[in-house]
Amino acid sequence: MTLAAKAGLAAQATNLNSELDVQAIRAEFPILQRTVRGKPLVYLDNAATSQKPRFVLDAIARYYEEENANIHRGVHYLSERATADYENVRGRTQRFLNAAKSSEIIFVRGTTEGINLVAQTYGRTHVGSGDEVLITAMEHHSNIVPWQMLCAEKGAKLRVAPINDRGELLIEEFGALLGPRTKIAAFTHVSNALGSINAVRRMTEMAHRRHVPVLIDGAQAVPHMAVDVRAIDCDFYTFSGHKVYGPTGIGVLYGKAELLEAMPPYQGGGDMISSVTFEKTTYNKLPYKFEAGTPDIAGVIGLGAALDYVTDVGMDTIAAYEHELLEYATEKISAIPDVRLIGTAAEKAGVLSFVLDDIHPHDVGTILDQEGIAIRTGHHCSQPVMDRFGVPATARASLAIYNTREDIDALAKGIERVREVLG
Amino acid sequence: MAELRDLYQEVILEHSKAPRNFKKLANANHRAEGFNPLCGDRFTVYLDVEGDKVRDVSFEGSGCAISKASASMMTQIIKGKTVTETERLFETFHKFVTTQNRTESDSAELGKLAVFSGVAEFPARVKCATLAWHTLQAALEDKQEAVTTE
Numbered sequence: 001m002t003l004a005a006k007a008g009l010a011a012q013a014t015n016l017n018s019e020l021d022v023q024a025i026r027a028e029f030p031i032l033q034r035t036v037r038g039k040p041l042v043y044l045d046n047a048a049t050s051q052k053p054r055f056v057l058d059a060i061a062r063y064y065e066e067e068n069a070n071i072h073r074g075v076h077y078l079s080e081r082a083t084a085d086y087e088n089v090r091g092r093t094q095r096f097l098n099a100a101k102s103s104e105i106i107f108v109r110g111t112t113e114g115i116n117l118v119a120q121t122y123g124r125t126h127v128g129s130g131d132e133v134l135i136t137a138m139e140h141h142s143n144i145v146p147w148q149m150l151c152a153e154k155g156a157k158l159r160v161a162p163i164n165d166r167g168e169l170l171i172e173e174f175g176a177l178l179g180p181r182t183k184i185a186a187f188t189h190v191s192n193a194l195g196s197i198n199a200v201r202r203m204t205e206m207a208h209r210r211h212v213p214v215l216i217d218g219a220q221a222v223p224h225m226a227v228d229v230r231a232i233d234c235d236f237y238t239f240s241g242h243k244v245y246g247p248t249g250i251g252v253l254y255g256k257a258e259l260l261e262a263m264p265p266y267q268g269g270g271d272m273i274s275s276v277t278f279e280k281t282t283y284n285k286l287p288y289k290f291e292a293g294t295p296d297i298a299g300v301i302g303l304g305a306a307l308d309y310v311t312d313v314g315m316d317t318i319a320a321y322e323h324e325l326l327e328y329a330t331e332k333i334s335a336i337p338d339v340r341l342i343g344t345a346a347e348k349a350g351v352l353s354f355v356l357d358d359i360h361p362h363d364v365g366t367i368l369d370q371e372g373i374a375i376r377t378g379h380h381c382s383q384p385v386m387d388r389f390g391v392p393a394t395a396r397a398s399l400a401i402y403n404t405r406e407d408i409d410a411l412a413k414g415i416e417r418v419r420e421v422l423g
Numbered sequence: 424m425a426e427l428r429d430l431y432q433e434v435i436l437e438h439s440k441a442p443r444n445f446k447k448l449a450n451a452n453h454r455a456e457g458f459n460p461l462c463g464d465r466f467t468v469y470l471d472v473e474g475d476k477v478r479d480v481s482f483e484g485s486g487c488a489i490s491k492a493s494a495s496m497m498t499q500i501i502k503g504k505t506v507t508e509t510e511r512l513f514e515t516f517h518k519f520v521t522t523q524n525r526t527e528s529d530s531a532e533l534g535k536l537a538v539f540s541g542v543a544e545f546p547a548r549v550k551c552a553t554l555a556w557h558t559l560q561a562a563l564e565d566k567q568e569a570v571t572t573e
Binding site: 359360361362363366367370377378379383386392393421422423 | 426427428430431436461462463464465485486487488489491545547548551
């Protein structure tokens with residue numbers, strides 16, 4: 001294992017109090033060793049995508065080099081190996097999320113596809129004319145548009161629970177919007193633009209009291225905290241592999257078996273059937289009913305490695321480390337004159353969205369980039385959130401396990417540089 | 424750092440802080456909205472065209488230093504020009520900010536707009552520099568829908 005980070009080196013000095021040895025972690029991410037524009041890379045765009053540890057890259061290479069074959073159909077050795085490894089990741093994902101059964105884990109391309117799958121299958125079956133779908137004002141476009149499309153098709157209404165000036169959900173308002181016509185509630189676990197952590201257990205309980213099933217967008221939560229779908233009791237939970245140190249193009253949809261069983265398939269094709277004639281097709285059992293065609297096998301293997309990696313570091317260790325770093329960053333960045341933080345929820349994950357004076361975030365991003373600092377600028381695919389705060393865009397720094405106080409210091413210095421350049 | 428100074432030249436910064444013709448044009452007979460969906464920049468360009476001549480032009484909206492300065496300087500330079508001259512100018516400007524192989528005559532034709540030469544080194548910012556121009560073109564063509572830089 002590559003995780004010297006956790007074991008042998010833990011005794012070495014770290015620059016934070018938690019038990020994570022960040023320098024050892026950093027050594028495991030090849031890309032962090034490179035320079036950008038002649039400066040050491042300071043990667044603070046983790047909410048967009050995280051970097052990948054050697055352990056994940058090796059797992060993907062090993063699959064292609066040693067066992068590449070199609071799954072679920074070959075009688076030959078390689079196919080059996082690939083099938084076993086692919087299905088093994090399903091089991092590990094089940095344990096990672098604490099799902100009841102491995103058949104409740106569906107591999108999809110990412111969070112966006114997970115949400116679309118539910119909107120197009122469960123949604124189209126259960127949402128009718130005059131019904132309502134409830135979301136929140138802090139959703140990412142991918143948890144808005146699929147529901148808008150569904151509502152437009154069915155003549156249903158999209159209701160939006162509001163947030164306050166700190167970027168926290170007004171949970172009473174959310175409760176009040178759960179009505180007799182609400183057919184599903186879909187909300188994010190952690191806001192990508194604001195960092196706010198939603199009280200998903202409580203929200204799920206409120207929805208269930210009104211017999212409303214719940215989908216949670218976990219894209220920004222899974223990399224940063226332990227997630228237990230049975231403790232939350234949500235009906236659907238979806239996340240992307242690439243934000244949790246895995247490859248792009250792979251993600252997970254968890255769904256309660258009884259709901260998934262009753263849902264029609266999403267896409268038709270091979271693997272999702274048990275028998276086909278021109279008159280009639282019998283669909284395969286879970287989870288294969290929702291996995292038409294040859295899946296992203298290498299992606300699944302890479303995802304498995306990524307989940308092993310974070311499990312090995314420890315989700316609680318990661319959460320504690322990132323929380324400390326966020327506190328440091330919040331203090332440091334908000335101390336810079338004319339910086340306004342957008343999103344100051346009491347419960348927050350490692351996202352710092354900010355605006356600087358009347359300087360456009362795009363200009364901030366370009367100048368930071370010259371210093372080797374990668375942040376996201378723009379509306380973060382959350383235009384309604386930007387509208388809510390009256391800004392066209394923000395600059396966003398988002399944290400991961402390999403970020404350090406030095407990264408934050410570089411960011412703070414970079415922001416000062418922005419002012420020097422733009423005067 | 425020299426590169427950044429090439430991009431954010433004094434003239435550009437000055438225009439971005441105090442944009443010219445930054446208002447609604449009461450007697451506009453053409454207008455269009457332009458939108459850069461990637462960064463949220465949004466401008467409306469107003470035109471008063473008589474015959475073939477741009478009698479007056481203005482703009483409103485929000486954007487980064489590059490897009491705002493570009494819009495501001497565009498309004499200054501095209502005022503009084505013919506529609507044909509304006510279109511030709513956009514063509515030269517577009518070439519100027521997207522390629523390295525510029526000619527002396529390009530720079531001469533662009534005059535003050537040549538301060539945007541640094542943009543070519545920053546491909547991500549080309550859309551910022553050209554947003555106002557795309558919007559201007561849409562206004563001349565009376566496009567009803569907002570144009571985007573995508």
